[in-house]
Each structure stands twice: as structure tokens, then as C-alpha cells.
Amino acid sequence: MRKRVVCLASDEQEIQNFTSEFAEDLEVWYFDNPTNFLSWLAKGEYFDAIFNSATLTSPLGLNLIRTLKKDIGIKEPVFWLTNDAVSSNLETLLAEAGVSDIFSQNPEKEKLLTRLDYLSHSGKTAALQSKKNPYAYKNPIGKRIFDVLVSVTALLCLSPLFLLLALLVKLESKGPAFYYSYRVGTGYRTFRFWKFRSMRPNADKMLASMKNLNQYQKSSVEEPTQQFTSLCTACAAAGTMCQNQLIDGHGKPVCEKQYKVAKRAENGAAFIKIANDPRITKIGMFLRNTSLDELPQLYNVLRGDMSIVGNRPLPLYEAEKITTDQFAARFIAPAGITGLWQVSKRGKGGNMSEEERKELDIEYAKSFSLKKDLQIILKTFPALFQKENV
Structure with missing residues (x-):
């Protein structure tokens, strides 16, 4: 029986070469961004090993x-x-991160398979058990204890307010x-996200006709996506030809980077937020402006779906647009009720761009700690009295 392995790389040609070389011995699953891989992993899929050819600093690294x-x-x-020279310091860094062994991009077949057989044997039982027990993000113990204590205390003390x-x-x-909707949280795991209902019962059906009101939507004055040039702006400024070119429907060369940027613009903004949303009820407006509609998420925190502080879990239609290497890192962090972007601009009268929100999510994912969480919580209370209707 062939072993199942995961290959993480941004270069599709490298994967094709690897897959072709080991087709008879390995079942290869290829992922070019961490979000898709974490989503696949969360489904409980088993595998015997991971082969990573990404650069050290990339989101796959x-x-x-x-x-x-x-x-x-x-x-x-x-x-x-890797085909690059590996210093002793780099070997130590890779080993500390959890790398088991280092091979060249074109490894000796027998040597690699022998090493794989040896290292994967002890982990086979755990891998097979993952079909029943999907991998899940594990909060630091201090953060989890804090979440449980806060959520239990708050639910008990606020129960009369819940009833009212x-x-x-x-x-x-x-x-x-x-009201609950399915949201995507840490590791791209989907869960039921609870709130007090603040909208009319048919609010979801009204959304499609209101996307032009989205305050994250890019300006309509941008150039049409069909108007490409054979050089992207960066390459044209440098006086060089684009390294990766595609052929459009008219047989003309276009820069791959330029094409991807245009397609993202064509697909619309990743986040949806509508100012003065007509779907919101009067009591719903009050609940949102005071953030009282978020209180049922304390139940999500108690269950372990979320943390008190983290990156906001996203609706499915938003999460599926953030699958690029640049922004997928925001899912490798706890999902939370409040977070860094909420206290950065919310309530200060200024609009936050989609890019700013993504960057703040990634910043939190890279540097979260219990101390930083406490600082965000202290800043959250003033932000509740926001000046804009979001």
C-alpha cells in the first residue's frame, strides 16, 4: 500500500517533478497555501509525512x-x-521547529523511502486515529484557563441580562x-457561532442585493480587469520582462501577478460590512452599538470554539477569499470575541480598510500572549461606545 504524504510548496513544477518520481510509491497531496492544508487537516485526513519545499519565511515555511x-x-x-546550502545554525533552527530530516529537491529515491519508512512507522497509529480525531489548535494552557474562568463567571453573572x-x-x-451561523475559526475549522438575533428573519436572503453598500468594497473607478499589459507595474519600472507570463483569451501575453491582482478585484472584497444596514431591527441596533449581541459567544468560548481575545471568526463567504499565502496566516491564531483590529480603529470615527484589518489579524497571530490579551481587553471597553454604525 502506498504511503500518503503531503507536499507544501508554492512552485507547482517542483511538485510535479516530485510526484512523477515517486508516483509508484507515494500518494501525494499538494497544497500551495496553509489555509487549504489546515482545512484539509481539520477534516481528519490521515497522512504519513510532510515534505516542505517552501522558503523559510513564507506562510508555508x-x-x-x-x-x-x-x-x-x-x-x-x-x-x-532544499537545494540551498544548510548551515549548522539553520539545521538547529529546523530541528527545533520539528523538522525530522533534510533532503535536496531531487532526493535519492531509495534513501528517502527508507528514511520515510523508518520515521513514519512509529506515527502510523496516531495518523490512522486522526480519521476519528481531527487535529485541532491547542490554546496555551494559561490562555485556556483564563477563557474558562471568564466565560463561566460572565455567564452566571449575566444570566438575568440574557433573559431580558x-x-x-x-x-x-x-x-x-x-441566532447562529457557521463561521471559520482557527485552523479553518467551522463551528456554530452564536449571537443575539439583531436582524430580520430573512436577512440572509437580502444580502445578495446589498453588496454594493459594502464599505470594504473597492472603488468602482478602478480599471476594468480585462485591460492587461504584458508587463506588470513593478517589472516595467525595473525595465525587465515579467518572469511568469500567461496567455489570455486573445492569445496575448499577460503578467501572472497582474492577472491574479485583477481577479481578486473582480471577485470583490473579502469582508462584508454595511453601514446603516436596513436589515437590522431597532433593538438589534441597540444590541450592536453596545456589542451586547456578542454575549452568547461566551458559550462558544466555554466550548473551546473561541477565545476571549483573538481574530474574529469569519463567515464562509469571507473566509474562502482569504486563501492566499499573504493572508492565510490569520487563521493560525485563536478565534476570539474581541481582538486587535476592533480596538485599533473601531469607535474612533475612521473607516478601516480591508488590507489594514488583514494586517492586524496577522500581527496578532504572530505575537499573541496573555499579557497582550489583557491589554486588548482593557482597550475593548472604550471601543464599545463606537461613533460609527458598523
């Missing part, structure tokens, strides 16, 4: 390996593939007092 080994806790071996708000929601409009 060293930080992802650390997360897989230390936070998610995978037991399967990780092989680092639920009654007010039901009195204004027909429908349940609580």
Missing part, C-alpha cells in the same frame, strides 16, 4: 511547521526539501431570540 508540531501537535515526520435581552428581541419581531 518555518512558522507553519512550528504551529503544526507545537500547537496542533502532529506526530508525523516533516522533511525539509432575549425577551426584547422576541417582542420586536418574530423568530428566535438567538
Whole structure:
């Protein structure tokens, strides 16, 4: 039976060469960004090893390996593939991150398979068990204890307020007092996300006709996506030809980078936020402006779906647009009720761009700690009294 291995790389040609060489011995699953891989991993798919040929600093590189080994806790071996010279310091860095062995991009077949057999044997039982027990992000123990203590205390103390708000929601409009939608959190895991209902019962059906009101939507004055040039701006300024070119429907060469940027613009903004949303009820407006609609997420925190502080879990239609290497790192962090971007501009009267929000999410993912969480919580209370209707 062929072993199943995961290849992480941004160069498709490298993967094709690897797959062709080991087709008879290995079943190769290829991922070019961490979001898709973490989503696949969360489904409980088993594998025998990971082969990583990404650069050290890319989203598929060293930080992802650390997360897989230390936070998610995978037991399967990780092989680092590179054609560059590896210094003793780099070997130490890779070993500390969890890399089991280092091979060239074109490894000797028998040597690699022998090493794979040896290293994957002890982890086979755990790999097969992952079909029933999908890998999940593990919060640092201090952060998890803090989350449980805060959520239990808050749920007990606020239970009379919960009853009052639920009654007010039901009195204004027909429908349940609580509302859940599926959100994408840490590791691209999907869960039920609870809130007090603040919108009319048919709000989801109205969304498609209101996307032109999205405050994250890019300006309509941008150039049409069909108007390409054979050189992207960066290459034209440098006086060089684009390294990766595609052929459009008219047989003309276009820069791959330029094409991808245009397609992202064509697909619309990743986040959706509508100012003065007409779907919101009167009591819903009050709940949102005071952030009381978020209180049921304390139940999500108690369950372990979320943390008190983290990156906001995203609706499916938003999460599926953030799968590029540049922004997928925001999913390698706890999902939370409040976070860095909420306290950075919310309530200060200024609009936050989509790019700013993504960058703040990534900043938190790289540097979160209990101390930083406490600082964000202290800043959250003033931000509740926001000046804009979002």
C-alpha cells in the first residue's frame, strides 16, 4: 500500500517533478497555501509525512511547521526539501521547529523511502486515529484557563441580562431570540457561532442585493480587469520582462501577478460590512452599538470554539477569499470575541480598510500572549461606545 504524504510548496513544477518520481510509491497531496492544508487537516485526513519545499519565511515555511508540531501537535515526520546550502545554525533552527530530516529537491529515491519508512512507522497509529480525531489548535494552557474562568463567571453573572435581552428581541419581531451561523475559526475549522438575533428573519436572503453598500468594497473607478499589459507595474519600472507570463483569451501575453491582482478585484472584497444596514431591527441596533449581541459567544468560548481575545471568526463567504499565502496566516491564531483590529480603529470615527484589518489579524497571530490579551481587553471597553454604525 502506498504511503500518503503531503507536499507544501508554492512552485507547482517542483511538485510535479516530485510526484512523477515517486508516483509508484507515494500518494501525494499538494497544497500551495496553509489555509487549504489546515482545512484539509481539520477534516481528519490521515497522512504519513510532510515534505516542505517552501522558503523559510513564507506562510508555508518555518512558522507553519512550528504551529503544526507545537500547537496542533502532529506526530508525523516533516522533511525539509532544499537545494540551498544548510548551515549548522539553520539545521538547529529546523530541528527545533520539528523538522525530522533534510533532503535536496531531487532526493535519492531509495534513501528517502527508507528514511520515510523508518520515521513514519512509529506515527502510523496516531495518523490512522486522526480519521476519528481531527487535529485541532491547542490554546496555551494559561490562555485556556483564563477563557474558562471568564466565560463561566460572565455567564452566571449575566444570566438575568440574557433573559431580558432575549425577551426584547422576541417582542420586536418574530423568530428566535438567538441566532447562529457557521463561521471559520482557527485552523479553518467551522463551528456554530452564536449571537443575539439583531436582524430580520430573512436577512440572509437580502444580502445578495446589498453588496454594493459594502464599505470594504473597492472603488468602482478602478480599471476594468480585462485591460492587461504584458508587463506588470513593478517589472516595467525595473525595465525587465515579467518572469511568469500567461496567455489570455486573445492569445496575448499577460503578467501572472497582474492577472491574479485583477481577479481578486473582480471577485470583490473579502469582508462584508454595511453601514446603516436596513436589515437590522431597532433593538438589534441597540444590541450592536453596545456589542451586547456578542454575549452568547461566551458559550462558544466555554466550548473551546473561541477565545476571549483573538481574530474574529469569519463567515464562509469571507473566509474562502482569504486563501492566499499573504493572508492565510490569520487563521493560525485563536478565534476570539474581541481582538486587535476592533480596538485599533473601531469607535474612533475612521473607516478601516480591508488590507489594514488583514494586517492586524496577522500581527496578532504572530505575537499573541496573555499579557497582550489583557491589554486588548482593557482597550475593548472604550471601543464599545463606537461613533460609527458598523
